[in-house]
Amino acid sequence: MFNEVFTEGDSLLHKFDPRFKIVIAAVFTLVLALSSRWCALFAGLLFSLSILVMGKLPVKGICIRLVMVNGLILFLWLLLPFSVRGEAIFSLGPLTATREGVRYATLLTVRSNIIILALIGLLSTTTVFNLGRAMVDLKVPRKMVQLFFFTYRYLHVIQLEYERLTNALKIRGFQPKTSMHTYKTYAYLVGMLLVKSYDRSERVRKAMICRGFKGRFYNLTEFHLGYRDLLLVSLMLLGVAAIGLLQWTRIIY
Amino acid sequence: MDENHLLINLKDIHFSYPGGREVLKGLSFSLGQGEKVGLMGPNGSGKTTLFHLIMGLLKPQHGKIEIFGQPVEEEKDFVEVRRKVGLLFQDPDDQLFSPTVLEDVAFGPLNQGKSVEEAKEIARETLKALGLSGFEQRVTYRLSGGEKRLVSLATVLAMQPKVLLLDEPTTGLDQETTERIIEILKGLKLAYVFISHNMDFMLQATDKIYGLLEGRLALEEEMVPHTHVHVHGYGRLSHTHTTSDDFRPGIERDK
Numbered sequence: 121m122f123n124e125v126f127t128e129g130d131s132l133l134h135k136f137d138p139r140f141k142i143v144i145a146a147v148f149t150l151v152l153a154l155s156s157r158w159c160a161l162f163a164g165l166l167f168s169l170s171i172l173v174m175g176k177l178p179v180k181g182i183c184i185r186l187v188m189v190n191g192l193i194l195f196l197w198l199l200l201p202f203s204v205r206g207e208a209i210f211s212l213g214p215l216t217a218t219r220e221g222v223r224y225a226t227l228l229t230v231r232s233n234i235i236i237l238a239l240i241g242l243l244s245t246t247t248v249f250n251l252g253r254a255m256v257d258l259k260v261p262r263k264m265v266q267l268f269f270f271t272y273r274y275l276h277v278i279q280l281e282y283e284r285l286t287n288a289l290k291i292r293g294f295q296p297k298t299s300m301h302t303y304k305t306y307a308y309l310v311g312m313l314l315v316k317s318y319d320r321s322e323r324v325r326k327a328m329i330c331r332g333f334k335g336r337f338y339n340l341t342e343f344h345l346g347y348r349d350l351l352l353v354s355l356m357l358l359g360v361a362a363i364g365l366l367q368w369t370r371i372i373y
Numbered sequence: 374m375d376e377n378h379l380l381i382n383l384k385d386i387h388f389s390y391p392g393g394r395e396v397l398k399g400l401s402f403s404l405g406q407g408e409k410v411g412l413m414g415p416n417g418s419g420k421t422t423l424f425h426l427i428m429g430l431l432k433p434q435h436g437k438i439e440i441f442g443q444p445v446e447e448e449k450d451f452v453e454v455r456r457k458v459g460l461l462f463q464d465p466d467d468q469l470f471s472p473t474v475l476e477d478v479a480f481g482p483l484n485q486g487k488s489v490e491e492a493k494e495i496a497r498e499t500l501k502a503l504g505l506s507g508f509e510q511r512v513t514y515r516l517s518g519g520e521k522r523l524v525s526l527a528t529v530l531a532m533q534p535k536v537l538l539l540d541e542p543t544t545g546l547d548q549e550t551t552e553r554i555i556e557i558l559k560g561l562k563l564a565y566v567f568i569s570h571n572m573d574f575m576l577q578a579t580d581k582i583y584g585l586l587e588g589r590l591a592l593e594e595e596m597v598p599h600t601h602v603h604v605h606g607y608g609r610l611s612h613t614h615t616t617s618d619d620f621r622p623g624i625e626r627d628k
Contacts, residue, residue, distance in 0.1 A: 276514050327468045
């Protein structure tokens with residue numbers, strides 16, 4: 121989970137300036153989220169796929185990530201078809217599914233998958249740290265960037281602590297069941313993690329104070345824009361503009 | 374030693390955690406130029422607390438703290454203390470928060486007002502001195518336990534402190550890394566205090582050892598070097614005792 125496998129690569133996409141990546145990701149997500157015409161969505165899919173091809177990302181890895189995201193989308197399918205008014209298709213007891221509901225759920229599914237594909241291509245090919253630095257350069261409030269970065273840094277440590285705790289449960293023969301004992305044990309586990317994380321943050325803060333921390337972080341390296349970055353960002357912006365045209369004008373009926 | 378030349382001078386320190394028992398009960402402690410002192414004591418006896426009091430991370434309920442001959446009480450006094458006294462934390466994961474090693478080591482010097490170039494230079498020099506050249510771009514949380522400890526030490530040394538406080542610097546480390554840390558410490562021209570439960574290590578790297586018992590310090594004066602029955606790592610593979618080979622009943626010699 122924390123290995124950042126996609127960051128290891130040497131493609132044009134990997135070398136692309138992270139600041140541009142964030143900008144493109146933001147613009148693309150916005151345009152796609154507002155798109156409802158199939159031709160615009162199709163163009164968006166082409167856009168996402170060409171980014172993935174450019175990054176030479178492994179198909180299997182992408183599929184695994186898509187499956188995880190679609191697990192969440194599954195919940196939409198449990199609700200949407202039954203909650204949008206329109207022409208009835210079938211009934212499940214008191215619930216009636218509508219054509220409009222299904223259409224809407226399909227649209228959301230396709231849309232989110234296209235966006236996720238583009239984000240995998242753009243953002244997961246950069247290390248979290250470089251993303252943080254790019255955010256600083258893009259004038260994202262420093263406190264937010266620090267929160268983002270510390271969350272990432274210590275998720276790893278918290279995950280290790282979680283594993284230690286679950287191992288401690290296992291070696292004493294704990295098996296989760298539907299019982300008060302199980303619920304109580306899990307509550308203790310979560311509580312313990314919270315307390316431990318709080319203690320950890322306190323120690324990290326103290327260590328930083330000992331090294332003279334005054335609320336400021338420094339960047340040691342700066343990004344350098346090359347002509348390749350400018351070319352690539354122009355191309356991508358053109359792509360996003362094309363999607364917008366397809367959505368908001370009647371070039372294609 | 375003349376009181377004015379003491380690096381650290383604590384007098385009659387009382388400290389208890391909120392709602393807890395009194396950990397330190399009238400503790401006094403002083404550290405002179407170039408002194409290398411070990412600190413022992415049972416778990417929970419207040420060793421780490423003592424370090425945190427010196428750094429101003431905790432405030433005593435009673436007592437006087439003088440660092441470099443100056444009384445320190447307020448937070449702003451301690452800001453100055455932290456420029457000159459380096460504390461190595463027990464858990465390197467508390468100390469290393471930057472993404473790359475170079476960044477973490479440069480963090481202290483940057484806070485001291487050094488320019489980015491100067492800080493990088495200091496960081497590189499420090500890493501080199503500890504035999505960590507080539508680690509600059511490594512990701513801190515993916516280092517091994519021993520590497521993390523050495524890099525933590527580098528982050529503290531990069532601030533060019535006059536005194537080092539080391540909180541169990543060798544706990545959980547293998548023999549090789551422990552020896553490496555001993556060598557580094559012995560080579561430093563700094564005064565230091567360190568906490569450890571490892572007696573062998575203490576004897577090698579310190580001039581005197583204090584015990585922290587019942588909230589006060591006692592000098593362990595009766596230190597008599599003597600040998601113990603002991604076991605080496607990796608069993609017979611590395612056994613080459615030249616003088617006492619005949620004197621090991623029950624163990625066959627490998628030839």
